[in-house]
Structure formats: structure tokens, C-alpha cells
Amino acid sequence: MTEISKLVRMRNRCLGLAAVSFLVWQLMQGLEDVLAPSNATFGVVLIAGLVGIGGFVAAMGVFLVYAGKVTETRTQAVIEDELFAHNQARAVRFGYIALMVLVAAGYGASSFVEIPSGHMIRVLMVTGVCVPIFAFLWLDRASGEEEGE
Numbered sequence: 223m224t225e226i227s228k229l230v231r232m233r234n235r236c237l238g239l240a241a242v243s244f245l246v247w248q249l250m251q252g253l254e255d256v257l258a259p260s261n262a263t264f265g266v267v268l269i270a271g272l273v274g275i276g277g278f279v280a281a282m283g284v285f286l287v288y289a290g291k292v293t294e295t296r297t298q299a300v301i302e303d304e305l306f307a308h309n310q311a312r313a314v315r316f317g318y319i320a321l322m323v324l325v326a327a328g329y330g331a332s333s334f335v336e337i338p339s340g341h342m343i344r345v346l347m348v349t350g351v352c353v354p355i356f357a358f359l360w361l362d363r364a365s366g367e368e369e370g371e
Contacts, residue, residue: 226300229292234359236284241355243277248348250274252341309361317354324349 250271257264328342 225295226297229288229295229297230362232284232288232291234362236281236288237355238359239277239284240281241352241359243274243281245274245348245352247271247274247278248344252344255340306362309358312361313354313358316357317350320349320353321346 250267253267254264254271257267324346328337328345331337
């Protein structure tokens with residue numbers, strides 16, 4: 223059971239790294255659009271964005287290693303049990319609700335303020351990627367505590 227626990231922890235860390243790195247990457251790209259290239263903080267934002275991209279690429283590499291270990295140990299069915307599927311479905315539902323709230327808020331706000339479409343698309347993309355991942359990690363952590371891990 224310890225091998226399975228290690229694989230679950232590795233999956234969760236990989237997902238967390240991917241979500242945080244993606245969030246940093248996209249936030250920094252958004253700031254790059256807003257800041258003038260001559261601004262002193264632009265360099266810091268650019269470097270932070272590169273760190274975000276690097277973290278995202280590293281998370282994808284770790285995920286490939288993780289997938290290989292799961293295949294090698296033949297624990298896919300154990301790791302992706304009914305609770306995993308339930309948590310995954312709830313996380314996707316949280317992401318969908320967050321997207322619908324943002325769409326409605328953006329639509330309402332667009333009656334009063336001009337919102338650049340590029341910024342709105344980036345916000346929707348980050349929400350669609352990060353909310354389900356963070357929700358899954360929160361749900362999976364909560365279920366792991368109940369089992370006494």
C-alpha cells in the first residue's frame with residue numbers, strides 16, 4: 223500500500239506544480255501585456271513568466287515519469303478507484319461553475335466597462351485549467367485525511 227500512496231502523492235504534487243506554474247506563467251504574460259517594455263519591473267515579470275513555463279514543462283516531464291511508474295507497477299485500477307472518479311467529476315463540476323460565473327460576470331460587466339477580449343479569454347483559460355485541478359487536489363486531500371494517510 224505504501225507504493226500506491228507514493229504514486230498518489232506524486233500525482234498530486236505533479237498536478238499542483240502544473241497548476242501553480244500555469245497560473246504564474248499566465249499571470250506574468252498578462253502583466254507583460256499591461257506593462258510597458260521599458261518599465262523596470264518588466265524584466266522581473268519576464269523572468270517570473272519563464273520560471274512559470276519551466277515549472278509547467280517540468281510538471282509535464284514528471285507526469286510522464288509518473289505515468290510510466292503507474293504502468294510499470296500495474297496500479298492504475300487501484301489509483302483510479304471510485305473515489306478518484308467521484309472527486310474528479312466534482313472537480314470538473316467546480317471548474318464548470320467557476321467558468322459560468324465568470325462568463326456571467328464578464329457579460330454583465332461588459333455593459334459598463336470595456337473588457338479586452340484577450341484578457342477575458344486568458345482569465346477564462348486560467349480558470350478552466352486551474353480551478354478543476356485545485357478542486358481535485360483539495361477533494362483528494364480531504365479524502366486522504368479521512369483514510370488516515
